[in-house]
Amino acid sequence: MAVYTDVSEPQLSAFLEAYDLGTLLSYKGIAEGVENSNFLLRTTGGTFILTLYEKRVARGDLPFFVGLMLHLASRGLSCPLPVEARDRETLRDLAGRPAAVFTFLEGMWTRRPGVPECRDVGAALAGMHAAASDFSGTRPNALSVDAWRPLAESCGADADRVEPGLSAEIAAELDAIEAAWPQHLPTGVIHADLFPDNVFFLGGQLSGLIDFYFACNDILAYDLAICLCAWCFEADGAFNVTKGRAMIEAYRRVRPLSEVEIVALPILARGAAMRFLLTRLYDWLNVPDGSFVTKKDPKEYLRKSRFHRTVRSAADYGIEMDCP
Amino acid sequence: MAVYTDVSEPQLSAFLEAYDLGTLLSYKGIAEGVENSNFLLRTTGGTFILTLYEKRVARGDLPFFVGLMLHLASRGLSCPLPVEARDRETLRDLAGRPAAVFTFLEGMWTRRPGVPECRDVGAALAGMHAAASDFSGTRPNALSVDAWRPLAESCGADADRVEPGLSAEIAAELDAIEAAWPQHLPTGVIHADLFPDNVFFLGGQLSGLIDFYFACNDILAYDLAICLCAWCFEADGAFNVTKGRAMIEAYRRVRPLSEVEIVALPILARGAAMRFLLTRLYDWLNVPDGSFVTKKDPKEYLRKSRFHRTVRSAADYGIEMDCP
Numbered sequence: 001m002a003v004y005t006d007v008s009e010p011q012l013s014a015f016l017e018a019y020d021l022g023t024l025l026s027y028k029g030i031a032e033g034v035e036n037s038n039f040l041l042r043t044t045g046g047t048f049i050l051t052l053y054e055k056r057v058a059r060g061d062l063p064f065f066v067g068l069m070l071h072l073a074s075r076g077l078s079c080p081l082p083v084e085a086r087d088r089e090t091l092r093d094l095a096g097r098p099a100a101v102f103t104f105l106e107g108m109w110t111r112r113p114g115v116p117e118c119r120d121v122g123a124a125l126a127g128m129h130a131a132a133s134d135f136s137g138t139r140p141n142a143l144s145v146d147a148w149r150p151l152a153e154s155c156g157a158d159a160d161r162v163e164p165g166l167s168a169e170i171a172a173e174l175d176a177i178e179a180a181w182p183q184h185l186p187t188g189v190i191h192a193d194l195f196p197d198n199v200f201f202l203g204g205q206l207s208g209l210i211d212f213y214f215a216c217n218d219i220l221a222y223d224l225a226i227c228l229c230a231w232c233f234e235a236d237g238a239f240n241v242t243k244g245r246a247m248i249e250a251y252r253r254v255r256p257l258s259e260v261e262i263v264a265l266p267i268l269a270r271g272a273a274m275r276f277l278l279t280r281l282y283d284w285l286n287v288p289d290g291s292f293v294t295k296k297d298p299k300e301y302l303r304k305s306r307f308h309r310t311v312r313s314a315a316d317y318g319i320e321m322d323c324p
Numbered sequence: 325m326a327v328y329t330d331v332s333e334p335q336l337s338a339f340l341e342a343y344d345l346g347t348l349l350s351y352k353g354i355a356e357g358v359e360n361s362n363f364l365l366r367t368t369g370g371t372f373i374l375t376l377y378e379k380r381v382a383r384g385d386l387p388f389f390v391g392l393m394l395h396l397a398s399r400g401l402s403c404p405l406p407v408e409a410r411d412r413e414t415l416r417d418l419a420g421r422p423a424a425v426f427t428f429l430e431g432m433w434t435r436r437p438g439v440p441e442c443r444d445v446g447a448a449l450a451g452m453h454a455a456a457s458d459f460s461g462t463r464p465n466a467l468s469v470d471a472w473r474p475l476a477e478s479c480g481a482d483a484d485r486v487e488p489g490l491s492a493e494i495a496a497e498l499d500a501i502e503a504a505w506p507q508h509l510p511t512g513v514i515h516a517d518l519f520p521d522n523v524f525f526l527g528g529q530l531s532g533l534i535d536f537y538f539a540c541n542d543i544l545a546y547d548l549a550i551c552l553c554a555w556c557f558e559a560d561g562a563f564n565v566t567k568g569r570a571m572i573e574a575y576r577r578v579r580p581l582s583e584v585e586i587v588a589l590p591i592l593a594r595g596a597a598m599r600f601l602l603t604r605l606y607d608w609l610n611v612p613d614g615s616f617v618t619k620k621d622p623k624e625y626l627r628k629s630r631f632h633r634t635v636r637s638a639a640d641y642g643i644e645m646d647c648p
Contacts, residue, residue: 008434008435008436023527026432028354028356030354031354040354042430106350107349108333110332111333112332
């Protein structure tokens, strides 16, 4: 929940003069999103989202994010569409921050995803991968396998404050992941953060994807592994294989998975669990308690990491494996 | 900025079945308001505000607040209108909290009020007092003069952590306020918290008042004194007599002030400054730093309190006094 940068009405009215959106009627800070300040904006031209990009998002990455959303929308994917000003630009400055206006996407994120939601997310993720396949922008994944060891080392022995022995457990798991990380799988633009709060549903149908601010180029099947982590575990920590099967099969119907991708799923899932374990651990240890940033429990991803280590093959995620 | 209670889509959809508002399209927590959880709600029937009342608001007071807003709206005052469900009720339960739906009021609060805004607020405040004059509900002011001494004593010597000598200064000022507090001024329903963030403007016009959750029965001119405190000081701490004059004169054009009310304004303003000094001081000393509640600097109201003590008569607020 976050509005880091406030905006005054004269500032916002002056900003909107660059657009064909009519007259400002109201704007209210939204208590969602942890990286940026978001406002629900109403003008005589309609309802929009106004985003002010805060310091955690690199200014140089903004054209990639906004360009990707424009591209995906042009391919029929439902996502917030960056609104062009009269000069065709989608990024300008407001209150000392880069800012953009987006179309408002109806729908709600689901607090308790079931099998149908997991199935729809699998299809939507594959749809996004397909729609982005001819996008020209590129952005390296700053949080991929190469980044995990330095992140773990910056936490150091403090990790043991979360659970005794955790720093050694992470180091050993990183050894295993780095040794087995696949090198030649199909890559492309991935969402990299498609958690339930970034997927909207309306009337039982998936109505759109939001928050592309971790999007980057990386292994496509790794994005599916992230979704398996984010959607298919129950509150008690158990992996729900029915949800996993529904998600993977729906993904495959839109974008077929090769055998090497299927074989790699368990190690990709171990990587995905490690990535979220480490960023949560880092925030847990480093973000002051009084901060606006809501800290998430790193232990949730420690449990998921341990589950993935027990997986013998992608069959354990519910995938139908061909007999050898 | 606050959403204390989250709501799931199935909970909200079930809640909305009691209303004639159509189908749920979206809802987003709003990062405004410190007492309750507010969501901007969109249905096929329109845009609304959904409020969940948190523990700081007494459940028994809710019929007064909601009834007052219905009454004021029926008298033509622009404020959020509680939406009746099909059973004519305006209050029901959602996610374990009392909840209500309100019409959405367009407009924006002004971060830097000028003379025109102070004038408009004076007129709107008097209009509210007039519109509420035949409202049948009553609610004692839990934060009026009788409450200040116990509040000061609960802060005790800790006040000196904010500024050395503050607890003694408060005690002496309370002696003076209690001795001089007027007993026979006109009373009625007051807003009691009409700060800039509770007044919306649109296109240079005041478009409505919100947040009636401190409304109560008390001295009407005390409400004007609160507004003088809240609107007419500059960022450097100086009282702007032009703003004060504009506010008071606009108020008097709608609801004339008697001579005893005018004479009492300085002591009422000292009381108003003390009331906000004390609640801010209490929160400053008692609310944990990691809390969602944004703590406001009590020293702002200490400076205002000191200014009001220098005032010789209401003429110092810009009021035109008749010669004796």
